[in-house]
Amino acid sequence: MRVTPPSRKTIRVLLVDDHEMVRRGLATYLKITPDLLLVGEATDGSTALAICQSTKPDVVIMDLVMPKVSGIEAIRQIRASMPAVQIIALTSFQERDLVQQALQEGAISYLLKNVTGEELTAAIRAAYHGRPTLAPEIAHDLIRSANHRQPGEDLTKREREVLALMVEGLTNPEIATRLSVSLSTARAHVSNILSKLNVSNRSEAVALALRLKLVR
Amino acid sequence: MLCALIALLLAGCQMGTSRLVLQSSPVAPLASPVDYPHISPAEDLKFHQLTVDDGLSSNLVRSIVQDFTGFIWVATGDGLNKYDGTGFTVYRHHNDIPTSLASNDINVLFVDAQGTLWVGTNGNGLDRYDRQMSEFQHFVHDPANPHSISSDLILSIFQDNRGDLWIGTVGGLNKFIPRANKFQRFVNSPDDQTSLVSNSIFSIQEDGSGNLWVGTGNGLDRMDDESGIFTHFRHDPENPTSLSSNAVLVIYRDAGGELWIGTEGGGVNRYDPTTESFHRFLDTPLDPSDPSTDRGISVRAIIQIDTNIWVGTLGNGIFALSTGDGSIRHYRNDPRSGDSLSDDRIQAIYPDRSGLLWIATAGGGISQLDINRNRFHAYANVNDDPNSLSTGGVLAVVQSTGGDIWVGTDGSGLDRINPETGRVIHFLHDPTVTGTLSNNHVKALYLDHAGILWIGTDRGLNRFDPVTATFTVYLYDPRNRQSLGDNRITAITEDQHNVLWIGTQAGLERFNRTTETFDHYYYNANDPGSLIANHIWSLLIDETNTLWVGTAVGLDRYDRANNRFIHVWSQLQDPPRLTDHHILSLFLHSDGQLWIGTMGGLNRYDPATDQLTTFTLRDGLPNEYIYCMVEDRDGYLWLSTNGGLARMDLSTNSILNFTQDDGLLSNSFNQNACATSRDGRLFFGAQNGLNDFNPSHIRQNPFIPPVILTSVTQGGLPIDPAAPTDELSRIILRWPNNYFEFEFAALSYSQPEENRFAYMLENYDSDWKTATPGQSGRYANLPAGNYTLNIKASNNDGVWNDTGSTIDVVVLAPFWQSAWFQWGLLVSLLAIVGIGVQLRVYSINQRNRMLSAQVAERTREIEQRRKAAEGLKQILILLNSNRPLEESLKFILQQTCLLLSADQAYLLEFGENDPTVLTASGNFEKGDDQVAFHSELLTWLRVQTEDARTRVLDPLPPALAERAGTVILQPLQPEGTVTAALLVLFNQKKRVNEEEINLLKSFSEQISLAIGNDRLRKQAQELAILSERNRLARDLHDAVSQALFSASLITESLPAIWEKDPEEGQTMLQDLHRLNRGALAEMRTLLMELRPAAISEARLDDLLRQLVDAIVGRTSLEIKLDIDCQDHLPTNVQDVVYRITQEALHNIVKHAHASKVHIKVQSMKLIAEPSVIQAPVEVILEIEDDGCGFDPMNVPPDHFGIQNMRERAVSVGATLELNSQSNCGTIIRFIWQGICE
Structure with a gap:
């Protein structure tokens, strides 16, 4: 297969992902895109910076959840030492705090791993020209969270009651008894509360509730 | 500005003669007061304000109307506003938009009988609003056109009973001719006495006989219906029954058909048609001593x-004239109070359909009056007003026989209120004067059978003598054992024998009227029949004349016969039956039930059945301190608490709560401070005054709010910008834009922030979702189909509009599923092929036909492959999304038929139950074209799949043979064993080639993936609920989605690669297969993790092959698997073999940097005796890799999970060896001996 000689308009791309098959897939697609040149691959956040410095890419496609050094950390390192390099976060996860961290550390775009090859290459070109791309799901989520600034605003009356009981220190069975609901209903309420408050466990929810005075 | 205009016009209207109607005789006024001391400043109504702070365009509000949908339109001096309960949409004039509002300066709004909104501007003509187009249509004065409107300064708009629209301007009266969009003008003609008296038309009205009345700046005219002659009514200074002023700004027709005329400076006139004369109200200066007010009100x-005529004035607020008793209440702005009228310059008053009053003011925005929320009246202390209630909490209240309300306060003595006049008389303790109240802390009031008022204070019992207005005092006298036992009175009651019982803080007293002595009852620790406690909290006599005594530790019943106190409920009981033992209040309902109010809730005792029912917060009580209880005429039980008042419906036990927000003085009420009056009013004493109200006026807001959609957008952009959102009945979404957001409003304006919403997308949601005002809804990733979005809403009191609003949502399937696309694709492909062929022929003009045929053949192959790749890619995209399983399966079947050129395809399921047909696809022209799958056929097919091999069925069973010439059966193993199968039918007989078989295998893998993916997702959801967002749930899906993502990228690149280099394309396809298999294996592994019993159920070689496939799918390791074990291992041993292999493989992938792995499993019989059935065997598992990644010498043994593996081995009595060469290569050997099953 002919290899397109790198011209001035060719965009140099570096892949960082710990799944070999994902790298294969990305590499394959880049191969058929003439204006994009794959200049290197890294399998881990710890080697990403070094490989980046030696291959000098224009755009890095960075997976976020990797074993030794996370993608967020790698983004930070690369942006610190090579600020001209643009980084696209490509991951399966769309948790809000992950998105915010990635964008805060300097990633210009955030895509999910349900993106098509065309969308990905378009994002690479856009990133090269300094234009960000956000996966629609992420964009919607961010807009909604910007509108609903105050966490806990969207708690229903019942959820507030449950949150109050959580703050009192009641366990799920105790909450279920207190509210005369089934245990799975109480659990579902707790789960929804954690989701709406965007925390991952009870203590965080309680801390947040107290701090923001979400319960009396 | 309007005022200046009016002044100007009035000045100009002095000219012009007119025909006067002269009264023949003076008319006696009907109950209309003229003397102003009767005007009482009223502060009992609470107004709510809407101003620029809420989004209104300007605080100078001129006119308010409500349209048919329910929106409120507000005209101001700077813009037109539309209000929906959550915010204002402002319409302004834009120079560059000709269909925008003609001017921001608007005088009057009107909604006609067809629902059209008319806007009369202050100098830029008349506008008509077209809702459909969101445009304003302009009608302006054209000097050249006599059929245009007579002036651009619009003052009034009116529609008569015939439907004719009348517009009053400064240049005459106009009648609108709708069909021609023309106006018929009526102007003043100085020579014609029967013409309009003046051209400034301020108001237009119709009387009961159909005559039009026109209020002008120079008199009041009546137009005769038939003749068109104007009869004039003018002010005659000599005649007090003539019109009070010639500047007629308002003409109103009341419910009885009477006309009320509001003038500028001449107050209000009521027209008497029999005498053609006018009764005047408020036409003389309000304050004769003040020279600035030289006229009547404007x-x-x-x-x-109701029965009041409300008059809004410019600068004097609102006067409410009662047609009943002639009293006048005056409402003005009070700068100290946020609840008063916002401004005294009233411009308009408009009632909406729910009864809410909208008051437009010049400078204070809008004042709203909600009659429903203004039902609670109060007596409270007003600084410097001796004629108001004393300060301090109200501790007791009772109505005396004369009708006066007696109020006991905490520290300010006793007040006596005359409810008619509002006059208050205070009684205070004066130590220097005998016969005064004994103490200013009045705790209890009681009216006995003879109408005598008894007053209990902190220092003594008082009896009031109405004749002398003095108090007879009873005090504790240590020398007299028969004197009052304790001075601190807490409660007073009288039994049916007219005996007075008095509760104190130190015992219960029984007053003997004749001897004026007291008998004492005390708590005696040695006597269980004595009073339960000395501090009495409440007393009650029931129907059987039994005395009930409430204390802080329980409730006693006095057994008169035996002179004992029976402790009915107390804290001594175990378990306690009452909500709480602090007995705050007692009440006997007219139905005989006894109500007990405690600090922990409400109790109802039925003496007949001895049944006790309790009520707490959970039953709807606002607060659990039940201070006082009364019954109203309708039988409701009213109670006061620390959280407001509550009304209980005894038939349903439902409770309605009222708080300060509803108009109560306070939420904190006082113990035993409540009473009823003989006219049915209720009184409740609170910490800051006395609330009184008519309970039959207190009701929920019954208005059912219209529910409308206010916006429907997609990514923030309106889906259908042309149509008005609230009329949208259907939206159509196309993939990939299968998402939308929407906002809604409930057009009920009483406390709109308390409105509530619920919405549900039928065919998608399983339940209603709730929302509060300001929240919006959103749906994304909608599968193709037809849905209906239902939205319902409730008003501030929870009255629901259950029909609500609906809108149909149609989601069109992605284009690749539509027939036209596939035909189009085919056509364009054929066209491309055709062109390609031509080009090739042209460029290689020397080639012979065989070559061009070859080329054409190759192109066709390429196109076939490209279609296959495209199809696979689409499938992968589908799988990567979260479509429902049925959709994915159906699509895959469709693709199968299409790309294999098959005629029918079926997906069969062989579960634990009978085999079934899951889904089907194909060219079914008629229903009976499908194969009839009898259970026999299905069972036979199931048997054919048992060896898990693809087969072309031959010979065909009859059920299939009558439908097809060739049938392929492809078994599916989503979880490792054959649980499903794909059946592909071709009408004709044909030979199936290898490429088709491979394609079929790909499709079957996709189906297995789809099924497994779906199962995984469901598991993940369940896990998420069970363990509060456990990370395992997330990781569960990760491995599979990585594989799917990679696969989709590869298939996307396939067409391009194939074109350039078919061999590389083949390699890619192999990679794809590997990926698919790997993903499948990964998935099966994960499913097994969720159901560990599966490990023991599966066959060892299947298990290990699955592990290997998963690894191979993820990496480029070469793994050889040799399994030579016929025996069935015991469950725990098989489990350990699986786990050790899993662990070892993970280590190799992570650390070993190996390229080849060899896994061997061998079993050997230890005794060479074939007849012994349960002979012991030795099983060896060997895992060898060629990696150089680790040196067991230098690494602690429990790194890499070696310890774990050793422990597992030990647990089944096996040994584990680990050998590592010095340079490269590692062998793990697991040896077990035992008896197999």
Whole structure:
């Protein structure tokens, strides 16, 4: 297969992902895109910076959840030492705090791993020209969270009651008894509360509730 | 500005003669007061304000109307506003938009009988609003056109009973001719006495006989219906029954058909048609001593509310004239109070359909009056007003026989209120004067059978003598054992024998009237029949004349016969039956039930059945301190708490709560401070005054709010910008834009922030979702189909509009599923092929036909492959999304038929139950074209799949043979064993080639993936709920989605690669297969993790092959698997073998940097005796890799999970060896001996 000689308009791309098959897939697609040149691959956040410095890419496609050094950390390192390099976060996860961290550390775009090859290459070109791309799901989520600034605003009356009981220190069975609901209903309420408050466990929810005075 | 205009016009209207109607005789006024001391400043109504702070365009509000949908339109001096309960949409004039509002300066709004909104501007003509187009249509004065409107300064708009629209301007009266969009003008003609008296038309009205009345700046005219002659009514200074002023700004027709005329500076006139004369109200200066008010009031609005005529004035607020008793209440702005009228300059008053009053003011925005929320009246202390209630909490209240309300306060003595006049008389303790109240802390009041008022204070019992207005005092006298036992009175009651019982803080007293002595009852620790406690909290006599005594530790019943106190409920009981033992209050309902109010809730005792029912917060009580209880005429039980008042419906036990927000003085009420009056009013004493109200007026807001959609957008952009959102009945979404957001409103304006919403997308949601005002809804990733979005809403009191609003949502399938696309694709492909062929022929003009045929053949192959790749890619995209399983399966079947050129395809399921047909696809022209799958056929097919091999069925069973010439059966193993199969039918007989078989295998893998993916997702959801967002749930899906993502990228690149280099394309396809298999294996592994019993159920070689496939799918390791074990291992041993292999493989992938792995499993019989059935065997598992990644010498043994593996081995009595060469290569050997099953 002919290899397109790198011209001035060719965009140099570096892949960082710990799944070999994902790298294969990305590499394959880049191969058929003439204006994009794959200049290197890294399998881990710890080697990403070094490989980046030696291959000098224009755009890095960075997976976020990797074993030794996370993608967020790698983004930070690369942006610190090579600020001209643009980084696209490509991951399966769309948790809000992950998105915010990635964008805060300097990633210009955030895509999910349900993106098509065309969308990905378009994002690479856009990133090269300094234009960000956000996966629609992420964009919607961010807009909604910007509108609903105050966490806990969207708690229903019942959820507030449950949150109050959580703050009192009641366990799920105790909450279920207190509210005369089934245990799975109480659990579902707790789960929804954690989701709406965007925390991952009870203590965080309680801390947040107290701090923001979400319960009396 | 309007006022200046009016002044100017009035000045100009002095000219012009007119025909006067002269009264023949003076008319006696009907109950209309003229003397102003009767005007009482009223502060009992609470107004709510809407101003620029809420989004209104300007605080100078001129006119308010409500359209048919329910929106409120507000005209101001700077813009037109539309209000929906959550915010204002402002319409302004834009120079560059000709269909925008003609001017921001608007005088009057009107909604006609067809629902059209008319806007009369202050100098830029008349506008008509077209809702459909969101445009304003302009009608302006054209000097050249006599059929245009007579002036651009619009003052009034009116529609008569015939439907004719009348527009009053400064240049005459106009009648609108709708069909021609023309106006018929009526102007003043100085020579014609029967013409309009003046051209300034301020108001237009119709009387009961169909005559049009026109209020002008120079008199009041009546137009005769038939003749068109104007009869004039003018002010005659000599005649007090003539019109009070010639500047007629308002004409109002009340419910009885009477006309009320509001003038500028001449107050209000009521027209008497029999005598053709006028009764005047408020036409003389309010304050004769004040020279600045030299005239009567200037009226801007008149409206009838119940039996009152409300008059809105410019600068004097609102006067409410009662047609009943002739009293006048005056409402003005009070700068100290946020609840008063916002401004005294009234411009208009408009009642909406729910009864809410909208008051337009010049400078204070809008004042709203909600009659429903203004039902609670109060007596409270007003600084410097001796004629108001004393300060301090109200501790007791009772109505005396004369009708006066007696109020006991905490520290300010006793008040006596005359409810008619509002006059208050205070009684205070004066130590220097005998016969005064004994103490200013009045705790209890009681009216006995003879109408005598008894007053209990902190220092003594008092009896009031109405004749002398003095108090007879009873005090504790240590020398007299028969004197009052304790001075601190807490409660007073009288039994049916007219005996007075008095509760104190130190015992219960029984007063003997004749001897004026007291008998004492005390708590005696040695006597269980004595009072339960000395501090009495409440007393009650029931129907059987039994005395009930409430204390802080329980409730006693006095057994008169035996002179004992029976402790009915107390804290001594175990378990306690009452909600709480602090007995705050007692009440006997007219139905005989005894109500007990405690600090922990409410109790109802039925003496007949001895049944006790309790009520707490959970039953709807606002608060659990039940201070006082009364019954109203309708049988409701009213109670006061620390959280407001509650009304209980005894038939349903439902509770309605009222708080300060509803108009109560306070939420904190006082113990035993409540009473009823003989006319049915209720009184409740609170910490800051006395609330009184008519309970039959207190009701929920019954208005059912219209529910409308206010916006429907997609990514923030309106889906259908042309149509008005609230009329949208259907939206159509196309993939990939299968998402939308929407906002809604409930057009009920009483406390709109308390409105509530619920919405549900039928065919998608399983339940209603709730929302509060300001929240919006959103749906994304909608599968193709037809849905209906239902939205319902409730008003502030929870009255629901259950029909609500609906909108159909149609989601069109992605284009690749539509027939036209596939045909189009085929056509374009054929066209491309055709062109390609031509080009090739042209460029290689020397080639012979065989070559061009070859080329054409190759192109066709390429196109076939490209279609296959495209199809696979689409499938992968589908799988990567979260479509429902059925959709994915159906699509895959469709693709199968299409790309294999098959005629029918079926997906069969062989579960634990009978085999079934899951889904089907194909060219079914008629229903009976499908194969009839009898259970026999299905069972036979199931048997054919048992060896898990693809087969072309031959010979065909009859059920299939009558439908097809060739049938392929492809078994599916989503979880490792054959649980499904794909059946592909071709009408004709044909030979199936290898490429088709491979394609079929790909499709079957996709189906297995789809099924497994779906199962995984469901598991993940369940796990998420069970363990509060456990990370395992997330990781569960990760491995599979990585594989799917990679696969989709590869298939996307396939067409391009194939074109350039078919061999590389083949390699890619192999990679794809590997990926698919790997993903499948990964998935099966994960499913197994969720159901560990599966490990023991599966066959060892299947298990290990699955592990290997998963690894191979993820990496480029070469793994050889040799399994030579016929025996069935015991469950725990098989489990350990699986786990050790899993662990070892993970280590190799992570650390070993190996390229080849060899896994061997061998079993050997230890005794060479074939007849012994359960002979012991030795099983060896060997895992060898060629990696150089680790040196067991230098690494602690429990790194890499070696310890784990050793422990597992030990647990089944096996040994584990680990050998590592010095340079490269590692062998793990597991040896077990035992008896197999």
